[in-house]
Amino acid sequence: MTVQCCQCKKVRTNGQWIDASEALTGRVSHSYCPTCSDAMLAEIDQQRAREAMGSRPAIEAT
Numbered sequence: 066m067t068v069q070c071c072q073c074k075k076v077r078t079n080g081q082w083i084d085a086s087e088a089l090t091g092r093v094s095h096s097y098c099p100t101c102s103d104a105m106l107a108e109i110d111q112q113r114a115r116e117a118m119g120s121r122p123a124i125e126a127t
């Protein structure tokens with residue numbers, strides 16, 4: 066089964082992520098390549114940091 070990054074459209078082949086310009090055939094599973102996965106996690110971290118700074122203090126647990 067082919068795994069394609071749904072972000073940058075690269076395809077995993079033999080453990081490597083390469084640009085696939087040709088049409089994919091067969092079953093395709095969409096995932097994130099390491100590059101896009103890291104970028105997405107970094108984005109989430111930044112978003113959480115912004116929210117943490119902008120939000121009111123959380124209710125303290127007693």
Ligand SMILES: [Zn+2]
Pocket residue numbers: 070071072073074075097098099100101102
């Ligand atoms: Zn990607």
